Amino acid sequence: DGGITQSPKYLFRKEGQNVTLSCEQNLNHDAMYWYRQDPGQGLRLIYYSQIVNDFQKGDIAEGYSVSREKKESFPLTVTSAQKNPTAFYLCASSSLQGLPGAFFGQGTRLTVV
Amino acid sequence: DAKTTQPPSMDCAEGRAANLPCNHSTISGNEYVYWYRQIHSQGPQYIIHGLKNNETNEMASLIITEDRKSSTLILPHATLRDTAVYYCIVRGGHGSGNTGKLIFGQGTTLQVKP
Numbered sequence: 001d002g003g004i005t006q007s008p009k010y011l012f013r014k015e016g017q018n019v020t021l022s023c024e025q026n027l028n029h030d031a032m033y034w035y036r037q038d039p040g041q042g043l044r045l046i047y048y049s050q051i052v053n054d055f056q057k058g059d060i061a062e063g064y065s066v067s068r069e070k071k072e073s074f075p076l077t078v079t080s081a082q083k084n085p086t087a088f089y090l091c092a093s094s095s096l097q098g099l100p101g102a103f104f105g106q107g108t109r110l111t112v113v
Numbered sequence: 114d115a116k117t118t119q120p121p122s123m124d125c126a127e128g129r130a131a132n133l134p135c136n137h138s139t140i141s142g143n144e145y146v147y148w149y150r151q152i153h154s155q156g157p158q159y160i161i162h163g164l165k166n167n168e169t170n171e172m173a174s175l176i177i178t179e180d181r182k183s184s185t186l187i188l189p190h191a192t193l194r195d196t197a198v199y200y201c202i203v204r205g206g207h208g209s210g211n212t213g214k215l216i217f218g219q220g221t222t223l224q225v226k227p
Contacts, residue, residue: 104156
C-alpha cells in the first residue's frame, strides 16, 4: 500500500538533546513538508522540500534542521536550540503540482522533559 | 500564496447538511482550493479540491463562486464522525509562481450534535 509513515508515534527526550523524527513515503512524491502543531492550534510549516537535496525554511524553522538525500525520506531534527520542542509533528508529501492533495502521516508526539 | 479566512467554529445537527464557508479573495487564476479535515490527534485528511467548477466526491461537495473569491464545503448528511477541524487552503502548482508552500490557517471546528 502506498502511504507516508512517521516514526515513532510517541517520543520522549531529555532537555538539551537533539532528536530526529523519521518520515518516509512510497508515493513517488517530489514535495515533502514538516509541520508543528500545538494544542488547540493549527499547523505551522517548519520546512519543505520540492526536490532531492533542496529544501526551504517555512514559518518556524529556527531550532530545526532537515535533509533530503533521498526522494522517499525527509527526516526532521529537533535541536537543543528549539526553545519549546514539545509538540505534535506532522509530515506530508504531495506531487509538485499539489494534485490531488497532500498526504499526511499520523504524526509524532514529542515530549521533552 | 493566497490567504484564507474561515469561521472558527460551527455546529451542525446529525443528519443535516453541514455548509462550511471559506473566503479567499486574493486567489490567483492558477490556484486551486483544497479542503482537508483533521480529527483529534491524527494527521489531516484530504477531502476535495477544485479550480473553477463545482466538484463532488464520495465525501463532500465543493461549491466555488464564479469570481472564485469564496467557496463552501458541503457535507450532505453530517454524522458524529464528521466532527473535526476543517481547513480550507489555496495553492498553485510548482512553476506557476507559487512558492510550493502548503500553508494551513486555523480552520473551522465543526461539532456535529445528536
